[in-house]
Amino acid sequence: MSDTTTQAPTSPGLQAVQRYVAFWNTADPDEQIRLAAETFTDHVRSHVPVGVLRGSEELIGFRNRFAQHAPDYSFRARVEPDAHHTRARLQWELLTGGTTFATGTDVLELDGAGRIASITGFLDQAPEGFDPDAPHD
Numbered sequence: 001m002s003d004t005t006t007q008a009p010t011s012p013g014l015q016a017v018q019r020y021v022a023f024w025n026t027a028d029p030d031e032q033i034r035l036a037a038e039t040f041t042d043h044v045r046s047h048v049p050v051g052v053l054r055g056s057e058e059l060i061g062f063r064n065r066f067a068q069h070a071p072d073y074s075f076r077a078r079v080e081p082d083a084h085h086t087r088a089r090l091q092w093e094l095l096t097g098g099t100t101f102a103t104g105t106d107v108l109e110l111d112g113a114g115r116i117a118s119i120t121g122f123l124d125q126a127p128e129g130f131d132p133d134a135p136h137d
Contacts, residue, residue: 012114013083017090020108020116024063024075032060041117048121049132070096078103086110091124102127 010018019039026032036056046053046062053059067073074095082089088108094101103125109118123130 011083013086013088013108013110014081016108016110016114016116017077017081017083017088020090020106021075021077021092023059027067032063036060039116041111041115044116044118046119046121048119049123049126049130070101072097073101086112100125102130 016039019035023032023035023039026035033056036059040056040059042055044054044056044059046059050062053062076093076095078091078093081091086109088110090106090108091103092106093103102123104121104123106122107120108116109120111117123132126132
């Protein structure tokens with residue numbers, strides 16, 4: 001008897017999530033630029049509790065500012081991501097020193113090429129002492 005089970009190809013939405021997670025975890029400046037170009041559209045917008053970030057340069061800057069405060073952080077999926085049509089959902093966990101710092105859910109909107117055009121982020125468990133109304137410049 002032969003095995004007829006085949007692995008379904010990864011959807012563009014799930015591929016985008018994989019690149020998105022890799023982007024947040026890379027510290028190498030050249031790799032950040034490469035991943036940003038592969039992952040985001042030129043005019044990507046990220047709507048998160050700390051504000052609206054526009055373009056990959058702002059996303060790279062935000063990632064690097066956070067890494068200055070928590071250089072050992074890692075960003076990972078808490079559960080398998082979901083994707084359909086031009087949307088993907090990532091339930092994530094942010095770890096610092098091996099301990100959960102925050103958890104959240106990001107909804108990603110993709111363009112026709114599978115790149116992320118828009119991010120809407122929600123905090124499911126905010127970091128201790130987080131004030132969403134405080135300036136986060």
